[in-house]
Amino acid sequence: MNPAADHSPTLATKSDIASFLLREFPQTKCTVVDVGHRSATVRHAIGSAELRPGGTVSGPVLVAVADVALYVAILGEIGLVPLAVTTSLSINFLRKPAADAAIVGTCRLMKVGKSLIVGEVDLYSEGLEEPVAHAVGTYSVPPRPASDAA
Amino acid sequence: MNPAADHSPTLATKSDIASFLLREFPQTKCTVVDVGHRSATVRHAIGSAELRPGGTVSGPVLVAVADVALYVAILGEIGLVPLAVTTSLSINFLRKPAADAAIVGTCRLMKVGKSLIVGEVDLYSEGLEEPVAHAVGTYSVPPRPASDAA
Amino acid sequence: MNPAADHSPTLATKSDIASFLLREFPQTKCTVVDVGHRSATVRHAIGSAELRPGGTVSGPVLVAVADVALYVAILGEIGLVPLAVTTSLSINFLRKPAADAAIVGTCRLMKVGKSLIVGEVDLYSEGLEEPVAHAVGTYSVPPRPASDAA
Amino acid sequence: MNPAADHSPTLATKSDIASFLLREFPQTKCTVVDVGHRSATVRHAIGSAELRPGGTVSGPVLVAVADVALYVAILGEIGLVPLAVTTSLSINFLRKPAADAAIVGTCRLMKVGKSLIVGEVDLYSEGLEEPVAHAVGTYSVPPRPASDAA
Numbered sequence: 001m002n003p004a005a006d007h008s009p010t011l012a013t014k015s016d017i018a019s020f021l022l023r024e025f026p027q028t029k030c031t032v033v034d035v036g037h038r039s040a041t042v043r044h045a046i047g048s049a050e051l052r053p054g055g056t057v058s059g060p061v062l063v064a065v066a067d068v069a070l071y072v073a074i075l076g077e078i079g080l081v082p083l084a085v086t087t088s089l090s091i092n093f094l095r096k097p098a099a100d101a102a103i104v105g106t107c108r109l110m111k112v113g114k115s116l117i118v119g120e121v122d123l124y125s126e127g128l129e130e131p132v133a134h135a136v137g138t139y140s141v142p143p144r145p146a147s148d149a150a
Numbered sequence: 151m152n153p154a155a156d157h158s159p160t161l162a163t164k165s166d167i168a169s170f171l172l173r174e175f176p177q178t179k180c181t182v183v184d185v186g187h188r189s190a191t192v193r194h195a196i197g198s199a200e201l202r203p204g205g206t207v208s209g210p211v212l213v214a215v216a217d218v219a220l221y222v223a224i225l226g227e228i229g230l231v232p233l234a235v236t237t238s239l240s241i242n243f244l245r246k247p248a249a250d251a252a253i254v255g256t257c258r259l260m261k262v263g264k265s266l267i268v269g270e271v272d273l274y275s276e277g278l279e280e281p282v283a284h285a286v287g288t289y290s291v292p293p294r295p296a297s298d299a300a
Numbered sequence: 301m302n303p304a305a306d307h308s309p310t311l312a313t314k315s316d317i318a319s320f321l322l323r324e325f326p327q328t329k330c331t332v333v334d335v336g337h338r339s340a341t342v343r344h345a346i347g348s349a350e351l352r353p354g355g356t357v358s359g360p361v362l363v364a365v366a367d368v369a370l371y372v373a374i375l376g377e378i379g380l381v382p383l384a385v386t387t388s389l390s391i392n393f394l395r396k397p398a399a400d401a402a403i404v405g406t407c408r409l410m411k412v413g414k415s416l417i418v419g420e421v422d423l424y425s426e427g428l429e430e431p432v433a434h435a436v437g438t439y440s441v442p443p444r445p446a447s448d449a450a
Numbered sequence: 451m452n453p454a455a456d457h458s459p460t461l462a463t464k465s466d467i468a469s470f471l472l473r474e475f476p477q478t479k480c481t482v483v484d485v486g487h488r489s490a491t492v493r494h495a496i497g498s499a500e501l502r503p504g505g506t507v508s509g510p511v512l513v514a515v516a517d518v519a520l521y522v523a524i525l526g527e528i529g530l531v532p533l534a535v536t537t538s539l540s541i542n543f544l545r546k547p548a549a550d551a552a553i554v555g556t557c558r559l560m561k562v563g564k565s566l567i568v569g570e571v572d573l574y575s576e577g578l579e580e581p582v583a584h585a586v587g588t589y590s591v592p593p594r595p596a597s598d599a600a
Contacts, residue, residue, distance in 0.1 A: 390539070
């Protein structure tokens with residue numbers, strides 16, 4: 001079996017990842033919607049704690065969703081590795097999020113290297129078509145026994 | 151008086167800004183330490199709510215401190231403008247923050263333009279010399295009557 | 301007619317843009333391959349001038365292709381506006397480019413605002429499937445008479 | 451001797467680095483002005499080849515200067531390592547550069563880790579006080595025998 005093949009199963013199931021996420025990020029309000037090949041979707045309910053006056057979802061909440069979406073996609077790709085850490089994250093805020101909709105983040109990994117993984121995340125107000133923000137992040141991961149990585 | 155001159159006073163005092171911040175970011179735990187010419191320092195106490203397992207301050211907390219440091223420096227520069235919004239933020243995580251120290255963010259504005267303001271923020275675990283993270287952010291600000299901006 | 305509608309024609313044709321590009325970026329070696337709705341593809345031939353020892357395409361060449369791809373997509377969207385200027389660009393280098401293949405950049409605009417336009421660019425070694433780099437850039441554009449922009 | 455100590459000499463002299471740079475980046479027009487502890491200054495003469503219509507130094511030229519400034523600072527810190535490669539670079543363009551002045555880039559390394567080095571670069575039109583651009587870049591470096599790195 002080649003875990004790097006394009007239609008390979010993820011190395012951890014969605015429910016494995018959801019449990020692991022709760023242990024590693026106990027404060028997160030994100031839930032795992034989907035984990036696929038080099039991809040993941042997560043969702044974060046929005047309530048008054050996440051809003052600024054005027055009904056804007058605060059930037060750090062969007063960053064947190066992007067970070068979790070990347071982490072979930074990485075766990076699906078390389079297994080339940082507790083030592084993956086974010087090394088950089090950049091985000092562009094594109095539109096005002098809806099005050100009454102959850103934030104959904106969809107991640108696509110662009111590079112799965114031996115020690116660095118890079119991915120991008122589109123962030124949406126649930127139900128709307130245009131993204132509210134776009135993030136690119138890099139994780140550093142511990143060396144793995146075997147990989148297609150470069 | 152020319153508010154753009156290099157030794158001009160800030161357009162809003164530290165205590166004006168602290169009150170304004172509480173209104174605009176009611177959830178923030180950041181306090182304003184200092185506001186200077188094109189600069190600001192803010193502080194965020196760290197407790198169990200901000201830690202991940204292993205005692206790491208979570209990335210989105212560092213982003214939030216960077217964002218507030220930028221906002222405070224901008225308010226000091228252009229006055230209490232409620233419509234300033236973050237358009238982009240990028241952060242590099244440099245070292246593991248201490249689990250038992252506050253996070254301090256010091257911002258320096260690099261460009262104060264008519265519609266865009268760009269600044270950088272060094273983030274520290276209070277009492278340690280080397281930064282734990284470094285951020286660069288851009289705010290979009292509403293047009294102002296008079297300015298040296300470009 | 302609404303130039304912002306999803307199936308609208310671009311505001312400038314591919315050949316208009318190619319001529320304009322030669323005037324504005326006389327040093328560029330990029331050619332315009334395609335201009336679509338909020339998108340563009342450009343191509344840059346690679347010769348010894350663009351290679352570093354070891355046969356790597358130099359980073360600034362990839363940046364230049366990303367910048368031109370963004371510019372071409374913007375011209376297609378808002379017309380031949382000479383005053384569009386890059387305000388920020390971030391790039392992640394993902395894989396070693398081929399030494400003997402052109403670089404192709406495909407841009408997708410994520411936000412077309414009144415004064416800021418944000419887009420992303422995938423950069424490829426021509427003929428290969430995985431991107432060699434990924435860039436996100438922001439352009440500042442002069443105010444326009446009518447627009448769907450926010 | 452501990453090469454990581456705060457007042458240690460650089461691991462390679464300015465003239466070692468200048469020769470090495472010419473070998474590794476034969477096309478670069480940058481010259482090495484200074485190499486210090488976790489820092490470097492480089493200079494790039496500006497002529498008509500680097501200008502766009504209107505007398506603006508092109509963005510990719512500024513990126514190239516930032517990239518070389520980072521590389522030179524890294525060589526000073528870890529020695530003449532040919533396999534250091536840029537993994538990411540982000541730049542904010544702050545002011546229009548002068549058409550008739552060289553570009554000077556001053557780099558400060560913020561993290562010198564085992565495998566990742568992160569630095570920032572201020573870019574100036576020679577003789578002017580305010581920076582024309584600011585960049586942050588990350589290099590991946592091959593493992594080294596001994597280091598204070600994390």
